[in-house]
Amino acid sequence: MAEFVIETPAGARRSLAVSGEFDLAAVEEFLSAALGCLEDAADVCEIDLGAVTFIDSSGLGALVRVRKAAHDRGKEVVLTNVPPAVSRLFEVTGLTEAFGTGSGG
Amino acid sequence: MPRRPLVVAVSIAVVGLVLTVASSWAAGRVDRNTEQRLLQVQTDQAGTVLSTAILLVQQPLSTALSVEKVAGPMGDTSAFTNLMSAQVGAGKMFESASLWQRHGHRMKRIAQVGDAPLMRPGDKTTVSFLQHAFGSKTFIVRAVTHDAHSSIAYAQADASTGFAITAERSVPANRRARVDNNSAFAQLNYAIYIGPKADAAALSTTDVAPSSLPLAGTTARTKVPFGDTVLTLVTSPREHLGAPLSQRLPLILLIGGVLFTAFASGAGYQLTRGRQAVETLYGEQRDLSERLQRALLPQSHPAIPNLDIAAEYVAGAQGVDIGGDWYSIVGLDDGRYAFVVGDVSGRGIDAVTVMARARFTIRAYLLDGHSPAATLGKCSRQFDISEDGHLTTALVGVGDSRTGEVTIANAGHPAPLLVRRDGVEFVTTTPGPPLGTGAATYASTTFTMTPGTTLLCFTDGLVERRTEDIDTGMQRLATTAAGATVSSADELVHHAVSTLRTDDARDDVAVLAMRWAGAR
Numbered sequence: 001m002a003e004f005v006i007e008t009p010a011g012a013r014r015s016l017a018v019s020g021e022f023d024l025a026a027v028e029e030f031l032s033a034a035l036g037c038l039e040d041a042a043d044v045c046e047i048d049l050g051a052v053t054f055i056d057s058s059g060l061g062a063l064v065r066v067r068k069a070a071h072d073r074g075k076e077v078v079l080t081n082v083p084p085a086v087s088r089l090f091e092v093t094g095l096t097e098a099f100g101t102g103s104g105g
Numbered sequence: 106m107p108r109r110p111l112v113v114a115v116s117i118a119v120v121g122l123v124l125t126v127a128s129s130w131a132a133g134r135v136d137r138n139t140e141q142r143l144l145q146v147q148t149d150q151a152g153t154v155l156s157t158a159i160l161l162v163q164q165p166l167s168t169a170l171s172v173e174k175v176a177g178p179m180g181d182t183s184a185f186t187n188l189m190s191a192q193v194g195a196g197k198m199f200e201s202a203s204l205w206q207r208h209g210h211r212m213k214r215i216a217q218v219g220d221a222p223l224m225r226p227g228d229k230t231t232v233s234f235l236q237h238a239f240g241s242k243t244f245i246v247r248a249v250t251h252d253a254h255s256s257i258a259y260a261q262a263d264a265s266t267g268f269a270i271t272a273e274r275s276v277p278a279n280r281r282a283r284v285d286n287n288s289a290f291a292q293l294n295y296a297i298y299i300g301p302k303a304d305a306a307a308l309s310t311t312d313v314a315p316s317s318l319p320l321a322g323t324t325a326r327t328k329v330p331f332g333d334t335v336l337t338l339v340t341s342p343r344e345h346l347g348a349p350l351s352q353r354l355p356l357i358l359l360i361g362g363v364l365f366t367a368f369a370s371g372a373g374y375q376l377t378r379g380r381q382a383v384e385t386l387y388g389e390q391r392d393l394s395e396r397l398q399r400a401l402l403p404q405s406h407p408a409i410p411n412l413d414i415a416a417e418y419v420a421g422a423q424g425v426d427i428g429g430d431w432y433s434i435v436g437l438d439d440g441r442y443a444f445v446v447g448d449v450s451g452r453g454i455d456a457v458t459v460m461a462r463a464r465f466t467i468r469a470y471l472l473d474g475h476s477p478a479a480t481l482g483k484c485s486r487q488f489d490i491s492e493d494g495h496l497t498t499a500l501v502g503v504g505d506s507r508t509g510e511v512t513i514a515n516a517g518h519p520a521p522l523l524v525r526r527d528g529v530e531f532v533t534t535t536p537g538p539p540l541g542t543g544a545a546t547y548a549s550t551t552f553t554m555t556p557g558t559t560l561l562c563f564t565d566g567l568v569e570r571r572t573e574d575i576d577t578g579m580q581r582l583a584t585t586a587a588g589a590t591v592s593s594a595d596e597l598v599h600h601a602v603s604t605l606r607t608d609d610a611r612d613d614v615a616v617l618a619m620r621w622a623g624a625r
Contacts (some may be wrong), residue, residue, distance in 0.1 A: 021571060023453055054571045057450035057539075058613075060529050061496035064542050085574035091496060092544075094518035094536035094573055 005051075006033045014041040019051030022059035030059075034066040034077075043075055050081030060093060067098060107600045109380060110551040111497070114374035118366055120621050125362025133355035136347065137323065143470055144293075144325045152338050155297070159331055165192045165202075166261040166270045173204065173268040178594050180206060180268060182216035189272075193219035199272040200256070202207040207267040212438065222273050223251040224258055227418040241613045246332040248307070251274065257299070257309065259332070269452060278310065294320060299339040303330065309336070355374055371513035394427045394454065395420055401461050402615075407436040411506045411623035413559075415594035417561075418601055419614045421452075428452050428613030429460035429495070430564045433468060440506045440598075443471040446617050448518065448563040450539075463488065467501060477501035477514035481537065481547040485516070487587060490541035497540040500562055509554040514547040516540050519568065519579065522561040523554070524587055524597060529568035529587045532560075559620040560585060561595055566612035567605055581605065594618040 004026035006076045007017045014037045017032060017033070037045040047066070049055075059088075079099050090096045107331050117285045165188070172184045187467040189202040200220035205212050212235045224231045230249075238245050238260035249258045251573060262269035268349060278459055296311040297303065303326070311318060320341040329336045345352045379441065406414040416432050428450025436442050445467050449460040466487060470480040490496055500521060502513040513521070513532065519537035520531045535548040554560060568578030582605060589600045598618045606614060 027451075036126070057448065057496055057498065057565065060539075061450040061494075062489055063543070064496060064539075065490050065494075068489075068543065072491075089575055092519060092536060094515065094538045095517065095542070098538055098542060 004029070006030060014079065015048065016030035017048035017051065020053060022049075022052050022055040022062075024056065024058040027058050028061050033064065034062075035069060038070055038073060038075055038077070040065070041075060042104065044078055046078045046080055048080045049083065049086055052083060052086055055086050055089060057093075058071045060095060062088070063099070064095070108425060110377040110552045114370045117373045119339060121362065121369055124364045124429055125366060126331040127405055128362065128486070129359040132358050136351045136355065138442070139347045139351060140323050140342065140345070141325065142621050144340060146326075147289065147342075148338060149325050150547065151295065151340065152329045153291060154289045155329045155336060155338060159329065159336075162259060162272075162274075162568045163261070163332075164200065165189065166244055166272060167419040169202075169204070169265075169270045169561060170261060170263045170268060174263060174266045174619060179265070180204065180215060185270075186218055189218045193272075198274065200275045202272040203267040204271065205262075205271065207235070207239065207262075207269065207584055212269070213344060216265070222258075222271070223249045224271060224273065225483045234258065234460065235262065235271070238269050238271075239264050239619070240330025241333050242583040244332040246299060246334055248276075250311075253620055269503070289533055292339040292343055294343055295338060295340045296320060298339070301337060302336050303337050303339050304332070307337075322387050358428040360510045394457070397454075398427045401457065401464065402431060403433060405492055406434055407442070409434075409442045409506050410438050411509075411621060412442065413594045413620035414502075414618070415598045415620075416615070417598050418616075419566075419602060419606060421611045421613045427457060428566070429456035429497075430566065430615035431460050431464050432611040432617040433464055434617065434619070435468060435472065437472070437474075439501060443468075443477075443503045444504050444562070444619065445471075445501050445616060446518065446521075446564060446615060447497055448566075448615070450496040450498075451494065455493070455510055456495055458486070459497060463497045463499065467499060471501070471503065476549065477503055477512055477545040478549040480542070481514050481516045481543065483546075484540050485538070485543065485545045486501045488540040488545070494539070497542060498565075500534075501538060502560075502562075504554075504560075504619070504621075506621070506623060509556070509558075509623055510551065511554060511560065512549050513552040514549050516545075516547060517542075519563065519565055521563070522583060524559040524561055524586045524589075525550075525555060526557050529583050531583065535582050555620040556622065556624050557620070561597065561601065562619075563601075564613070564615045564618045566614035567601065567616060568614060594620040600625065 001049060004020040016033055016037050067077045090099055169185055169188050172188060173180050185204045192198045193202050201222040203214050204216040206215050212232055231592045234247055239262040244259055244261035247258050249256045256273040257276060258271060258273050260269060260271045292438055294313050294613050299309050300307045308315060320339055322341050324339055324341045326337060326339045327576040345466040402418055416435060421428055434444040434448045447463055449456045467480055467577055468482055488497060498518040499516045500513060500518040502511055515536040516536040517536055520534045523530050523532055524613045532552060537547040568582050570578055585601055585604045589597060591597045591600055598616050602616060
């Protein structure tokens with residue numbers, strides 16, 4: 001089982017990278033980091049999903065919550081390096097439009 | 106498996122007591138070995154002292170013989186008397202001493218000092234005793250009893266001169282002797298026997314009541330040469346010889362061990378009972394959640410013409426928290442029916458609450474005559490993940506039992522599988538976002554089932570595995586359904602669940618199958 005890890009590199013443009021299994025157990029930690037990112041970001045918070053090995057409906061829900069929170073603040077969340085399996089899950093769950101294609105970064 | 110507190114307590118007690126007894130026994134054994142060793146050392150010292158004492162017995166006899174040898178064949182009775190008077194009398198070495206001269210086989214007493222000896226001239230025992238002395242290179246010893254008196258008789262003879270000396274030392278009637286506190290015997294009870302055996306008949310002296318002999322408990326013995334025989338010294342300690350701690354250690358270990366075992370046993374009992382209580386509570390909580398969950402699922406299916414309905418809900422394997430999967434099917438007018446399979450993200454009572462709300466909201470719109478797409482569109486405005494923390498995926502459909510026509514709309518849910526007699530295929534839907542994402546519009550998909558076709562709707566717990574993407578799981582379901590030889594919706598549901606569900610699966614599963622048995 002891949003451990004869920006969040007990295008928040010230093011830099012002008014706020015971003016974070018998540019890796020491992022993005023499930024119910026990871027939601028709280030992710031929301032805390034992502035909402036913090038939104039607070040600090042001028043306009044865009046970039047979330048790198050490149051190393052995510054698995055995401056379930058709770059993980060998808062967390063992404064949706066962050067996106068809605070961004071809209072409420074007039075900001076934007078951009079998902080980058082979305083793995084094909086995650087991208088496929090967006091399709092199946094009707095979320096592709098909400099998150100954009102995302103795979104390009 | 107909850108362990109019984111009593112079993113744990115008893116197990117700890119048994120192990121603790123065994124260890125306690127073993128360590129106490131070992132400490133006791135060490136102490137006994139030490140005690141035995143110390144006793145043997147002291148006994149050997151006492152034996153040495155005894156040897157020295159024997160020299161004191163022998164010395165006057167040897168000296169007297171030497172004097173007679175110098176005196177010539179007639180002897181010197183006055184020299185003998187002078188010499189032995191110093192050794193004979195009350196509180197001295199001997200009670201009596203006699204000088205004998207051998208004439209062939211006869212033994213003649215030519216001088217005597219002190220009390221009348223028990224060995225009298227002319228007695229056969231006296232003669233044989235003296236003859237024995239002439240045949241021996243050392244002095245000889247014999248216990249003599251006459252009437253109530255007991256004595257130890259000593260004899261030493263010089264075959265070259267024909268002179269022999271005998272002396273007698275009385276033994277107290279009770280055979281007891283006091284022990285000097287500073288002597289080697291100070292810490293010992295002892296019994297001295299004449300000869301190699303510690304028989305009551307051979308007892309010479311002892312410091313305990315003769316009736317209490319032989320000495321019991323820890324004993325040691327040593328043998329000391331005594332003329333033509335030996336003295337056997339048997340001892341036992343008057344008190345503990347080693348360090349006091351060594352003696353008390355077994356008891357200390359025993360008491361300490363028993364107390365500790367009692368404490369550990371009690372603690373084990375409490376801990377196990379506490380744990381058992383927690384496990385019971387945990388089980389009750391989970392049981393309650395699951396009952397709530399099941400209460401929200403249909404208890405029976407409506408009777409719909411031409412439609413064979415089957416459904417199954419399987420709870421996740423672990424944890425108190427239950428999932429928010431559900432299914433529902435209701436009859437509408439004109440032979441139509443509506444169905445829903447949904448899944449609320451997350452777990453626990455909150456998820457089940459959202460599930461209940463979604464289920465009854467969707468059902469209300471459907472009963473009110475709205476299409477599946479319109480129903481989802483209206484619902485999308487009533488759920489918000491920002492407020493309740495959950496996403497809800499749902500597959501909503503309305504079917505016509507007379508024609509086999511089915512219209513579905515999809516809010517982020519896995520597409521249903523059509524299982525025909527000649528093959529399987531997933532219904533191609535256009536999924537809109539899950540409920541909770543925000544206001545959305547949904548597309549309808551309409552298809553017509555052929556007779557004997559089953560529409561299999563399910564939640565992702567049936568196909569999702571952490572190590573693979575969703576399509577792999579979907580394909581496994583398709584293969585499983587295609588390979589099944591089933592003749593009812595119930596059999597298909599059971600086959601799919603039992604084949605695809607692993608015992609350790611964490612997610613819940615809801616499956617709803619509708620087999621259309623109509624004809625066109």
